[in-house]
Every structure is written in structure tokens, then in C-alpha cells.
Amino acid sequence: MQRIDAIVIGGGLVGSAIAYGLARAGLKTALIDEGDVAFRASRGNFGLVWVQSKGLGAPHYQRWTRRSAEEWPKLAAELVAGTGIDPALEQPGGVHLCLSDQELDERRARMEQMRAEAGNFGFDYRMLGPSELKDMLPRLGPAVVGASWTPYDGHANSLYLLHALHNGFVQRGGVYIPNRTIDYAAAQPNDFRLGSGADEVAAPKIVLAAGLGNAKLAPLFGLRAPVRPQRGQILVTERAGRVFDMPTTTVRQTVEGGIMIGDSMEDVGFDTSQRPDVMAAMAERAVLSFPWLAELQVVRAWAALRVMPPDGTPIYDESEQFPGAFTANCHSGVTLAGAHANVFAAMVAAGALAPEMVPFSARRFDVPQAA
Numbered sequence: 237m238q239r240i241d242a243i244v245i246g247g248g249l250v251g252s253a254i255a256y257g258l259a260r261a262g263l264k265t266a267l268i269d270e271g272d273v274a275f276r277a278s279r280g281n282f283g284l285v286w287v288q289s290k291g292l293g294a295p296h297y298q299r300w301t302r303r304s305a306e307e308w309p310k311l312a313a314e315l316v317a318g319t320g321i322d323p324a325l326e327q328p329g330g331v332h333l334c335l336s337d338q339e340l341d342e343r344r345a346r347m348e349q350m351r352a353e354a355g356n357f358g359f360d361y362r363m364l365g366p367s368e369l370k371d372m373l374p375r376l377g378p379a380v381v382g383a384s385w386t387p388y389d390g391h392a393n394s395l396y397l398l399h400a401l402h403n404g405f406v407q408r409g410g411v412y413i414p415n416r417t418i419d420y421a422a423a424q425p426n427d428f429r430l431g432s433g434a435d436e437v438a439a440p441k442i443v444l445a446a447g448l449g450n451a452k453l454a455p456l457f458g459l460r461a462p463v464r465p466q467r468g469q470i471l472v473t474e475r476a477g478r479v480f481d482m483p484t485t486t487v488r489q490t491v492e493g494g495i496m497i498g499d500s501m502e503d504v505g506f507d508t509s510q511r512p513d514v515m516a517a518m519a520e521r522a523v524l525s526f527p528w529l530a531e532l533q534v535v536r537a538w539a540a541l542r543v544m545p546p547d548g549t550p551i552y553d554e555s556e557q558f559p560g561a562f563t564a565n566c567h568s569g570v571t572l573a574g575a576h577a578n579v580f581a582a583m584v585a586a587g588a589l590a591p592e593m594v595p596f597s598a599r600r601f602d603v604p605q606a607a
């Protein structure tokens with residue numbers, strides 16, 4: 237049996253960021269991943285580091301997202317220096333485009349509510365008209381009536397991020413165990429044992445970060461992770477010369493030049509098939525926003541499943557029954573990578589989640605909603 241300091245289950249973006257942070261804090265950590273049989277949101281996402289619409293009605297989530305966006309440049313710089321792999325972070329701000337007056341009114345109301353809920357913490361946003369937008373996003377289409385803008389948003393290459401996190405983790409002494417299905421798990425307070433075949437690994441700390449797999453794993457450790465799948469589809473065009481630097485919620489240009497068009501929100505269970513009607517609707521909206529996109533060939537398209545908590549807000553918890561067991565679940569693992577690697581991992585290393593994390597507990601689902 238191999239005895240170490242911490243085990244992280246799940247080698248997607250959430251688990252890898254946390255495992256990287258734990259290894260950096262000096263904990264001998266194993267990162268166990270099930271492999272290609274699993275649903276892996278981390279390999280099928282849109283790559284936004286997105287703040288402006290996160291945490292409506294949940295100011296703690298708004299603050300957590302902002303904190304992560306602030307941590308991102310430090311994390312990216314450290315990964316580049318340590319691994320030579322650049323996650324291609326750009327944070328020039330971002331816009332959400334509106335194609336009708338009704339959309340614009342709804343967006344304005346949403347952003348104003350975000351600002352009100354931010355209180356003294358502050359929330360900097362502006363509603364922009366077409367002429368201001370044209371300076372930011374050249375070759376914008378006439379169908380765009382306006383947009384919301386915040387300075388906090390950005391985008392990255394999430395595949396490079398994942399690669400860099402894995403690489404940095406191993407460099408810092410982490411043990412990456414891929415393609416491993418856990419046959420049994422035994423939990424005692426501050427003593428967790430996982431077995432796979434003849435191998436057994438034991439540690440006083442465990443973090444469940446297995447994406448949709450957390451729903452089944454969590455009860456074994458006195459935790460709850462009631463996450464469900466939500467399908468998203470993405471289109472990618474052939475590469476083009478650099479047209480714009482600023483990402484929008486549904487259209488962004490990668491550093492390599494391809495235009496990504498995303499992403500749908502479909503509640504279809506574990507169905508990962510692609511739907512031409514959904515892709516056509518996404519493409520139509522993108523072409524209304526940027527008519528020149530119609531000239532580009534779509535070269536790739538895929539569907540992937542988000543890891544969605546019931547209220548859309550992340551679930552972070554520590555087990556009362558088995559101290560030392562933690563869980564992390566969210567649908568914005570790219571955006572939250574900075575917070576997971578630099579803040580959440582430090583809390584786990586210290587042995588307890590900070591009081592600011594209490595509102596993220598799954599215990600919130602025990603409180604009946606007001607009528």
C-alpha cells in the first residue's frame with residue numbers, strides 16, 4: 237500500500253488544478269483518473285475565463301469568480317515558467333452581444349442586479365451601443381443592437397491549461413494515475429483508502445473532483461454532489477487572420493486563428509450526440525453578429541456535457557462524517573482554475589475550508605426555497 241498526503245479523484249480541469257495546488261503546497265499527492273470512458277467536460281469546452289454573468293442572486297459566487305480571474309495571470313505565468321506550456325490567457329475584457337431591444341433590456345437589468353448585489357465589492361460594467369462596439373469588434377454586423385461589457389473577462393486555451401497543470405503537477409512530485417477504475421473505497425476520519433486491482437493508495441485527505449462521477453462517489457465519503465449533465469455544442473471554423481482580440485459569450489477567436497462558436501445549453505441527460513438543428517441556430521446567430529463568418533468553413537464540431545449543480549452555483553464541501561474528505565463541482569472549470577489551484581487547494585492543504593466557502597455547501601439544498 238502506498239501512503240501519501242492527499243488523493244484527488246478526477247483528472248479534469250477541476251481535479252488537476254486542485255492537485256497542482258496541493259503538490260505545490262508540498263503535499264505528496266496522487267491524481268487518479270478514470271480515463272476515456274468518462275464524460276470529460278475539460279476536453280470539450282469553449283475556453284472562456286468569464287466573469288460577467290456569474291453569480292446572479294449569489295454574490296459569493298460572483299466574488300469567487302472575480303477572485304479566480306484575478307488569480308489566473310499568476311497561475312498562467314507560473315505554468316509557463318515551470319512547464320513551458322502556455323495556456324494562452326488573454327483578459328482584454330469581454331462582451332455579451334444582444335440582437336434585439338428585448339435582449340438588451342434583459343441584459344441591462346441583469347447587469348444592474350449584478351452591480352446591486354456586489355455591494356461595496358463593486359462591479360464595473362457598461363452597456364455599449366453599436367458605434368462603441370465597432371471599435372472593439374471590427375466587422376460587427378448591423379443586427380447587433382448593443383452589448384454588455386466588463387473588464388474582468390477573458391479566454392484561454394483550456395487544453396493547454398490541462399496539459400500544463402498535469403505537467404506541473406508531476407514536476408512537483410505528484411503521482412498521476414490515469415485509466416484507473418476504483419474497485420473499492422474505505423473512509424475513516426482522516427484516513428482514506430482506495431483500491432484498484434492489487435494497488436492500494438491511502439491518505440489522510442481526499443478531494444472528489446470527478447465531474448459527473450462525483451454524484452456517485454460523494455455518498456461514499458459522507459458528501460453530496462447532486463450534479464447533472466447539461467449538453468453544450470461547439471463549432472470551430474478554419475483559421476483566419478486576427479480579426480478581434482475580445483471574446484464574446486458565444487463567438488471568440490483563438491490565438492491560432494480559428495473562430496469558436498458556442499455553446500448550447502441542452503438538458504438531454506447523458507446524450508453526447510450532435511444535433512444539426514442546434515448547430516444551425518448557433519451558426520445563424522454568429523453570422524448575424526459577424527456576417528463575414530459565413531465565408532469560413534466549419535472544420536470541427538462536437539458536443540460535451542457540462543457538470544451542472546441544481547442551481548448552477550458551484551458545490552464545495554467538506555465531510556462532517558469523515559473529516560479530511562472534500563468535494564469540488566462546477567460548470568466553469570476553466571474560469572475557476574485560478575481559484576482552484578491558488579485558493580481552494582490551499583484550504584484543503586490547511587485542513588479546512590474557509591468560512592467564506594460555507595454558502596457553497598450542498599447543505600443549501602436542505603433549505604426550502606421561499607415561495
Ligand SMILES: Cc1cc2nc3c(=O)[nH]c(=O)nc-3n(C[C@H](O)[C@H](O)[C@H](O)COP(=O)(O)OP(=O)(O)OC[C@H]3O[C@@H](n4cnc5c(N)ncnc54)[C@H](O)[C@@H]3O)c2cc1C
Binds near residue numbers: 246
Ligand atoms: C460545451 C461546454 C462549454 C464550456 N465552456 C466553458 C467556458 O467557456 N468556460 C468555463 O469556465 N467552463 C466551461 N465549461 C465547463 C468546464 O469545461 C467544466 O466546468 C470543467 O471542465 C469541469 O471539469 P471537471 O474536472 O469537474 O470535470 P471533467 O472534465 O468531466 O473531469 C472529470 C474527470 O473525472 C474522471 N472521473 C470520473 N469519475 C471517476 C471515477 N469514479 N474515478 C476516477 N476518475 C473519475 C473522468 O475521467 C474525468 O477525466 C464548458 C463545458 C462544456 C461542456
